[in-house]
Amino acid sequence: MVEHAEIRMVHRGGSKINFREPVITNDSRFLLCAAGESVNVYSTCTEEYVHGLQGHTDLVTGVVLNPSNHLQVYSCSADGTVRLWDFTDGILIKTFIIGYPIYAIYISEKHGGVVFVVVPMANYKSSELFQLVAVHLPRSGDQEVEARELSIVLCDVSPHPGAASFGREGEYIAAVKGLQLEVFFFKKQKSYRFSLKPGMKKGAKNAFTCVSCHPKEDCIATGHADGKIRMWRNFNQKKEYTYSTLHWHHGAVNTLCFTPEGTNLLSGGIESVLVHWHYTQENQKDFLPRLGAAITHLAVSPDGSLFCTSHSDNKITIIQSCVKVSAVIQGLVKGDGVWTNLIIDPRSKALVLNGKPGHLQFYSLHRDKQLYNLDIVQQEYIHEEGLDQFEVVKAAFDARGDWLATVDERRKKGAELEINLKLWEYDKLTQGFVLNTTVTAPHEDRITAMFFSPSPETTMLVTTSLDGHFKAWLLADHSDTKEGFWACDFVGGYHLLKPGCCSFSADGSLLAVGFQEVVTVWSTASWELLTTLSQPPGAIRDLCFGRLSCSKYLLGTSTKNQLCCWNLLTCSLEWSTPMDVSLLQTDPLSENMAAFCSQSGSSDLFVFKPSEPRPLYSQKALCTGKVQHAVFAPRDQMLESCEERTQWLNRSQLYFLTQHMDLLTFSTKTEEDRLLASSKQLMVDDSVAVTPFYLLLGKHRQQQLDKQEALTNPMAERTQLPQGSIAIKELLHTPAHVLPSASFLCAMFVRSLLISNPLKLCQVGWGASLHSDFQVSPEIFDQVQVRALAAPLKDIQRLVPKPILHFLGCVLRVVVLLQGESSPQSEVLSALEQVFIKDLSVLCSIHLSFDPD
Secondary structure, eight states: OOOOTTEEEEEOSOOOTTSSOOEEOTTSSEEEEEETTEEEEEETTTOOEEEEEEOOSSOEEEEEEOTTOTTEEEEEETTSEEEEEETTTTEEEEEEEOSSOOOEEEOOTTSTTEEEEEEEOTTOTTSSOEEEEEEEOOOOSSSEEEOOOEEEEEEEEOSSGGGEEEETTTTEEEEEETTEEEEEETTTTEEEEEEOOOOOSTTOOOOEEEEEEOSSSSOEEEEETTSEEEEEEOTTSGGGOEEEEEEOOSSOEEEEEEOTTSSEEEEEETTOOEEEEESSSTTOEEEEOOOSSOEEEEEEOTTSSEEEEEETTTEEEEEETTTEEEEEEEOOOOOSOOSSOOEEOTTTOOEEEEOSTTEEEEEETTTTEEEEEEESSOSOOOOOTTOOOOEEEEEEEOTTSSEEEEEEEEEOTTSOEEEEEEEEEEETTTTEEEEEEEEESSSSSOEEEEEEOOOSSOOEEEEEETTSOEEEEEEEEOSSSSOEEEEEEEEEOSTTOOEEEEEEOTTSSEEEEEETTEEEEEETTTOOEEEEEOOSSSOEEEEEEOOGGGTTEEEEEETTSEEEEEETTTTEEEEEEEOOEEEEEEOTTSSOEEEEEEETTEEEEEEEOTTOSSOSEEEEEEEESOOOEEEEEEOSSOOOOOSTTTGGGSSEEEEEEOTTOOEEEEEEHHHHHHHHHHHHHHIIIIISOOOHHHHHHHHHHHHHHHHHHHHHOTTOOOOOOOSSOHHHHHHHHSOGGGSOOHHHHHHHHHHHTOOOOOSOOOSEEEEEEEEESOOSOTTTOOOEEEEEOOOSGGGGGGTSOHHHHHHHOSOEEEEEEOSSSOOOHHHHHHHHIIIIIIISOOOEEEEEEEEEO
């Protein structure tokens, strides 16, 4: 077994951002959502990913704002912990260890120091019985704290986070499950249960699906499987409760949410329509239609200015007060399956695979964001079960990314298979692909493989089909028009056998086609059959040519659990090994290959070179089930790892999809630390609000860096200070209680205004004590030390601008450092009097003293 302690398997993009209800911060600037094992932070204005809150070791199941600090959030996970974060800095503040898998989290401002979580019932950890418990968070200085003080609130609750809600500022909590609504009153320590009948009418489904409580009044809104919404009142008396019914949704109500003031109720379902109900006038409602996919979650910002909806296609839509869509955060669309495999676009380096029905999605792995969708089928998709519609089943790019080939097919019951081969050309003006050629029925049966030739000399596409043929398609020039079109150039076959796979050599001169149990090698220049390769019994499942120094090797997998390697120079079998390889993938930038093997219900990974018997890297039990989709993605920046066990990650990164549609990759600890440091640096520089505090401290840090650079570069030019000061305006217009100590800020600010001198300074100077007759606040501004790095002395008036001196009105001590030898005392005194008394009109007396530094 190869040592791989420094290589970790991580989620890198593609997580489900619609798994749980998102959270909008108090200032409506950021949106937070659970994404796999982390919490993603997005900008509500730009839709961009800001950073991630990483620390959980299992699926994150909930995110809530800390009501006592608007810059903090709690997150819970199936790893049994609740974590407190500073989401602006991405810092983990504290970890509370609960000890049970957590499926949902709730919090109320009225219950300070307590969070409510849904955990499995103590005696039924392996069953589907859950309970709502109150967790008292201990106050401790340690970063990791065990929170074992749990008190049961409700038993037998639903683990779905939309199945419980606090009401009337935390006086009670309502939970729904099945046909039952349960309301627990904290002051009475008593709960009431209300049940509905299953519904005997045709099509009636009274089961509860979600609940939301009015924030100000005693009213509970519940959603039901039949599309109805019930408004419950008088539930504090079990026998006197009443409810009214609202009905618009024709399918189940997936989510409900009241606005912060309770004036409106929002609802969503499979119709992809946000319904806006007026609370006082329940018959009046507004709609925001055509949101693209079924609504699964709803959230409202604390100030009510923004709404957001999560959708079934892994998308979050940000809406401005139910009027218009302002931003869309699109994650990796995970449909019913991936038929096109995983492909890398050579131009954008984006991951390309099946998206929403009839489309290809281009997904940025580095930004964890969908770039765009390409409509391949170009037909309206009808949402109806059992209806046969066109699906994209194959896709391939040429080496430069100028051409994209797709295959879409539809098989009707009792009818012939419909196949379309489409060739798309990249348009530099529109920065997208435009349909160039459509070939109807390119083969008589299903297409099994499709690849472009990597040769730069010709643009060639090869398709193989179960009709017993493979075809070569060439781009032909039309004599009348400048645009070219695609046409079939060659049709090949071998003894009426059915081809299942094919592969081009690295230079495009050879084409290997697997005809059941026979491997055939063809010359692409003359289409001559060069040789056939024998192998142990079993149909060929996959073929891959070696790259670079291993280009003489051809590797193949068979249905008889064999991995074979042929030497094309000797046309003989070089080696073979018994392995049940479900997927064989080659790295286009190196000699490395990756083989995913199935064993005992899980998948193993082996990374190797065809010329070496010992694998570079291996890992057992990578994930459960078979891995059938993987790709090597080229890196933007090459790693410089010299260790043998991590060198295979230097040029490319291996991504793969599990059977649960989780996108995983491999990373080294060094790379993870570098990414974390860069994300924090990006967050500090670009994502922090420009507050007065940031203007003073953030700019000061940058000026210190600039000063160090200037000292190392004697030819650096001196930059002039701006005439106006934004920081002073912000200081005068910002409430004092949100600012740090004034003496600290003023000293920092004055130092930030000083001009850096790249020249060598002497180590002595004159000290001047200025005793002003007007002092604004002597107890606060006692003494401010200003160190002037300015030369010559005539520039001292820029050190302490007039507005600042009048604002401080305090005793000031100026230490003047001069270039070269110190000036005579008379010249220093004369210059200071000119600056402070005549120019600035300051009523003060100046006393000089020789001040060594």
